[in-house]
Amino acid sequence: MAEIALRDVQKFFGPNQVIKDMNLVIEDGEFIVMLGQSGCGKTTTLRAIAGLETVTEGTITIDGEEVQDRRAADRDIAFVFQSFSLYPHMTVYENIAFPLRAVGMSTEERDREVREVAEVLRITPLLDRRPSALSGGDMQRVAIGRALVRRPKALLMDEPIGALDAKLREEMRAEIKRLHMARNSTSVYVTHDQIEAMSLADRIVIMHDGVLQQIGAPDEVYLRPANLFVAQFVGSPVMNVEPVQLSANGDGAHVHLAGDGTGFHFDEGLLSAVPRDAGRVSLGIRPEAVHLSHEESAGALGGVTTNIEPLGSHDIVDVRIGEARLRARTPAGFVAAEGAPVWVSLDTGEAHFFDNETGLALREAH
Amino acid sequence: MSAVRTPREVLLNRVAVVAVFVALFIMLAPIYWIASTSFKPRNLATTVPPTILFEPTVAPYVKTFVKRSQLRGPVEEEVYEAAPWWEQLVLDGGEKVVRSPSGEVKPSGYGQRFMNSLIVAVVSTIFAVSMGTLTAYGFSRFKVAGKDDWLFFILSTRMLPPVVVAIPMFLMYRVVGLNDTHLGLIILYTAFNLSFSVWIMKGFIDEIPREYEEAALVDGYTRMQAFFKIVLPEAMTGIAATAVFCFITAWNEYAFALIMTNRNAQTAPPFIPSQIGSGLPDWTVIAASTVLFLIPVAIFTFLLRNHLLRGMSFGAIRK
Numbered sequence: 241m242a243e244i245a246l247r248d249v250q251k252f253f254g255p256n257q258v259i260k261d262m263n264l265v266i267e268d269g270e271f272i273v274m275l276g277q278s279g280c281g282k283t284t285t286l287r288a289i290a291g292l293e294t295v296t297e298g299t300i301t302i303d304g305e306e307v308q309d310r311r312a313a314d315r316d317i318a319f320v321f322q323s324f325s326l327y328p329h330m331t332v333y334e335n336i337a338f339p340l341r342a343v344g345m346s347t348e349e350r351d352r353e354v355r356e357v358a359e360v361l362r363i364t365p366l367l368d369r370r371p372s373a374l375s376g377g378d379m380q381r382v383a384i385g386r387a388l389v390r391r392p393k394a395l396l397m398d399e400p401i402g403a404l405d406a407k408l409r410e411e412m413r414a415e416i417k418r419l420h421m422a423r424n425s426t427s428v429y430v431t432h433d434q435i436e437a438m439s440l441a442d443r444i445v446i447m448h449d450g451v452l453q454q455i456g457a458p459d460e461v462y463l464r465p466a467n468l469f470v471a472q473f474v475g476s477p478v479m480n481v482e483p484v485q486l487s488a489n490g491d492g493a494h495v496h497l498a499g500d501g502t503g504f505h506f507d508e509g510l511l512s513a514v515p516r517d518a519g520r521v522s523l524g525i526r527p528e529a530v531h532l533s534h535e536e537s538a539g540a541l542g543g544v545t546t547n548i549e550p551l552g553s554h555d556i557v558d559v560r561i562g563e564a565r566l567r568a569r570t571p572a573g574f575v576a577a578e579g580a581p582v583w584v585s586l587d588t589g590e591a592h593f594f595d596n597e598t599g600l601a602l603r604e605a606h
Numbered sequence: 607m608s609a610v611r612t613p614r615e616v617l618l619n620r621v622a623v624v625a626v627f628v629a630l631f632i633m634l635a636p637i638y639w640i641a642s643t644s645f646k647p648r649n650l651a652t653t654v655p656p657t658i659l660f661e662p663t664v665a666p667y668v669k670t671f672v673k674r675s676q677l678r679g680p681v682e683e684e685v686y687e688a689a690p691w692w693e694q695l696v697l698d699g700g701e702k703v704v705r706s707p708s709g710e711v712k713p714s715g716y717g718q719r720f721m722n723s724l725i726v727a728v729v730s731t732i733f734a735v736s737m738g739t740l741t742a743y744g745f746s747r748f749k750v751a752g753k754d755d756w757l758f759f760i761l762s763t764r765m766l767p768p769v770v771v772a773i774p775m776f777l778m779y780r781v782v783g784l785n786d787t788h789l790g791l792i793i794l795y796t797a798f799n800l801s802f803s804v805w806i807m808k809g810f811i812d813e814i815p816r817e818y819e820e821a822a823l824v825d826g827y828t829r830m831q832a833f834f835k836i837v838l839p840e841a842m843t844g845i846a847a848t849a850v851f852c853f854i855t856a857w858n859e860y861a862f863a864l865i866m867t868n869r870n871a872q873t874a875p876p877f878i879p880s881q882i883g884s885g886l887p888d889w890t891v892i893a894a895s896t897v898l899f900l901i902p903v904a905i906f907t908f909l910l911r912n913h914l915l916r917g918m919s920f921g922a923i924r925k
Binding site: 290291292311312313315316317318319321323325327328329338339342343386390396 | 815817818820821822823824825826827828831835836839840
């Protein structure tokens with residue numbers, strides 16, 4: 241088990257910079273999920289840690305030792321590929337034993353290790369099969385087995401369950417979690433699926449265009465996104481982001497959406513880091529924090545529903561207020577039809593403000 | 607699984623079956639012809655119309671392997687009686703077996719030519735396929751400066767008929783002393799086959815996902831080990847196909863063998879027609895040596911048939 245650190249890592253593919261100033265410390269035994277859209281550099285980062293990709297600049301250390309110039313074979317790290325990449329000409333047993341052959345382990349010891357890891361992954365009955373005779377889930381179990389059998393310093397996984405169908409993904413997610421709990425291995429997991437990220441990670445690393453956007457525990461990136469990208473990337477349905485104007489109002493301010501004269505009232509305490517200049521800020525608020533009501537109440541603004549997405553347990557309702565549009569999460573069937581008038585209030589404590597230019601969250605440092 | 611078929615499709619299917627049989631007949635007829643001729647008595651070999659029914663004899667095969675000369679007159683009775691059965695077959699044909707002063711039967715030279723063919727074809731195939739596979743792997747996996755130009759250059763060596771360079775090659779070989787040597791032919795055939803081998807193997811290796819090697823690399827293997835333990839087994843299908851083609855090309859090559867060799871390293875193809883010695887051509891001997899010459903290729907292809915048929919569709923990669 242090991243601590244992995246990346247310092248000032250840069251990676252160019254020709255003229256394209258795919259990793260920019262990456263600094264990241266992965267603690268011993270931590271489960272890190274790298275989350276981002278395809279092409280954001282997360283897989284390249286993972287491959288750089290594994291030694292499958294060189295870095296243009298910067299250092300990568302594993303347990304304090306610089307490894308960026310070492311071959312993959314000498315880093316003692318295991319990698320699980322999205323494509324599983326089991327060797328087709330070997331049986332499951334031989335596949336799992338393959339990494340152990342590299343270190344020249346005795347036959348009995350090797351056999352014991354293979355059978356132990358097969359037991360943990362519940363693939364013992366499959367040991368004599370060929371990979372082509374396995375289901376997708378079993379293939380990935382074997383791939384994980386092959387990665388774990390050597391007891392590597394860290395386990396790297398590149399969208400390991402991305403190729404499976406939804407039901408199996410859920411099952412494998414739980415299994416990966418269970419394995420991590422049992423073995424407590426330092427793990428780095430790459431995915432574009434935020435549900436996987438939320439459910440597996442100790443900390444999530446969010447990347448965009450080769451730049452690390454935020455590192456934090458799942459609830460932290462959800463509740464306190466560092467910038468607009470994270471705010472809109474994490475969470476489903478997507479956070480509402482609307483440009484706003486602020487005007488003083490008693491012990492706080494009114495936050496006006498476009499084309500809305502009245503504005504929502506925010507207490508001063510919530511606005512201490514928000515500049516009042518016109519056109520500088522946007523309001524971000526998750527649909528869960530947008531409340532709809534059929535009756536008028538103090539501070540609520542009138543709006544008209546424009547679209548209803550029924551999702552079974554709840555509905556996502558689009559509401560037009562002035563020229564702005566907010567999505568609200570309501571109990572199923574709360575709004576009967578499009579075009580209905582509703583009263584909108586905000587859970588102002590859940591609101592975020594972002595600088596329009598930098599995209600950074602405007603929040604008091606603490 | 608049987609999909610629904612319209613009457614039209616059923617008819618087309620029957621037409622296709624007939625076409626396959628016609629093609630099969632066309633391809634097998636020459637083989638039947640040469641094989642049947644090789645078992646015919648000499649006087650039936652060239653009859654018009656061809657003799658279909660005859661009493662088969664192995665005399666042509668005996669004659670293929672022993673040195674013979676024309677008899678001047680009829681054989682003496684006791685000599686004939688004393689001769690073994692195979693020598694009697696030769697005597698029946700109006701020829702006698704040439705013996706050394708110590709009484710040993712002199713071989714015809716076919717056996718030696720056949721061995722030469724085997725040595726040259728096998729060694730040049732091993733060279734062409736192994737060098738081609740390594741080259742293809744390099745082109746497939748690494749950044750090579752001017753990769754496309756190099757590949758085109760390799761391909762361009764096949765753009766002129768090899769015979770065009772026969773005379774310069776002959777002159778160069780004479781200077782360096784490679785004329786009529788096994789090594790000389792092996793170098794030539796390796797050179798002919800190498801471009802083919804590189805291109806075919808590159809196609810096969812491109813199909814092998816890089817993740818296999820990357821998995822081996824992170825699992826503690828060097829690139830060399832990954833190549834031998836992972837890439838090579840995965841590329842067996844391609845290697846088998848390439849080897850069959852290279853072997854057939856080297857085995858059948860005639861023009862260079864004729865020009866570059868005459869005795870020591872001569873292969874079977876130029877030797878077989880040269881058996882048309884004194885008197886009329888003995889087609890049965892030519893047929894017999896040709897039939898024997900066909901066998902190694904048939905065996906080689908048969909041994910590799912599983913690899914040739916398996917194709918690349920057995921991988922465990924999910925795309």
